[in-house]
Amino acid sequence: MKTFHDCIPCLMRQTIQAVKQISDDEQLIERVLRSALFLASKMDYSKTPALIGREIHALIRKETINNDPYAEIKHKANEIALAIAPAIREEITTCDNPLQMAIRFAIAGNILDFALYNGWDDKRFQESLHSSRTKSIDKKQLDRLQAEIEKADNILILGDNAGETVFDRLLIEQIMPKQITYAVKGYPVINDALREDAIFAGIDKFAKIIDTGMDCAGTLLSMCSRVFLDIFYNADLVIAKGQANYETLCDSQRQVFFLTQIKCDVIAQDLNGNVGDWIIASTQ
């Protein structure tokens, strides 16, 4: 997917918010914002938003001399998600269809996305959790994904945000026993999960953790490591979480199932839905 014009103001907003994560120095925020505006004025918009965002976030890291501006908020998301995990597990395991309920919570957890919202929004998070039981979702796709999961021997899950990883672990618990690989980013980018976040969520007890080798949101196959690509193309089933994975893999040659919430008008238009919708989609 190419970068839409509407993505640019959103990236400028992300820039301000990223610097605010680590500093309230107005002069620093202004300097980085000005640099990002200048950079955005001459970027190649035919690239995917993830690549454009990569350049912007590299600039932020360089100008703030901070390798991981979202470290604190990722930690907070991990802590909050882990604290509520036992109650959600109880709800999943005692319902009629635990796997489908775990899929629902895995989509609910995709709200833990601080790239798009300004800081922690507890109300929005609680609403998302609450919606897990009843939120309208494509039942055919849900049944289809359940069948694909049950049929597959080895499954690759492409993670998205820190904190969301805890919900992915609860899904993995329902998928077990299978050969599962869980992919995180190779380097810090926005609030995307790193290896340490997956381990914090306890995913290492159930799955092999790999990284994409990238410092870019989503999964840009042209930039991924050979090890990652080998697993990607040989998995029986690939489940990709979040918008950035959709943006980067929606044109993929292999089948990928996407679990995400729609968080902006650009993706809403592409998926023929509305902001706030919960999506199970697949490339084929």
Add this chain to the structure above:
Amino acid sequence: MKTFHDCIPCLMRQTIQAVKQISDDEQLIERVLRSALFLASKMDYSKTPALIGREIHALIRKETINNDPYAEIKHKANEIALAIAPAIREEITTCDNPLQMAIRFAIAGNILDFALYNGWDDKRFQESLHSSRTKSIDKKQLDRLQAEIEKADNILILGDNAGETVFDRLLIEQIMPKQITYAVKGYPVINDALREDAIFAGIDKFAKIIDTGMDCAGTLLSMCSRVFLDIFYNADLVIAKGQANYETLCDSQRQVFFLTQIKCDVIAQDLNGNVGDWIIASTQ
């Protein structure tokens, strides 16, 4: 009020939306967006958002060779507001306190603001109208404004958007007979009302129409005409509609009553409210 960093992405969004009003030429949209990003990277943010916006919108007009990109949407807003005016007038005149109900509808009409929302949103407009009867509003300020209106002999109303002018006319009808002056912008800027919009709403039948002399949202006193300033400082009461008037006049030395909806986080923070709140505020 100075320009906050968060105003800049919002102005970039406005840029895209302004060009889309007159063209779906992706190359034109991209060229103007790039120019706006470059311009914003070197602007003086200590200026008020209205002045920063003025520079951006001047650039848009120049690059699109179009003096009034919002002409069509202003026309649409005028038509829609005028069509529902008889029903609203009926509701105002038959209620317990027609003046207070007219003030409520004047705030409801402030939703006709296409600078902040993308294109026409009928649902949002209908919701705003529906809220007029019950929306939470500072009752003390409402009573105070009513008393000030009843006490004043000559009143200046600073208009905001086209379409909203129709609601301002309904308010003026309840204020009559008084000496009323209604101020519009001197030149096209975003969807702000011009003399022709005030006349379309029939305001000329009840009030003297003047313009600020500016091509800038809000009312920047340092740029207004001498004729305007004379009326501004000598009116018994000044009622200013919309956020931009609040941004430019909140530090004014004379008393000004503001009627607006809160449409962004920056103003929400300044007014200690939330996006969506209806505000009656005054400088003193």
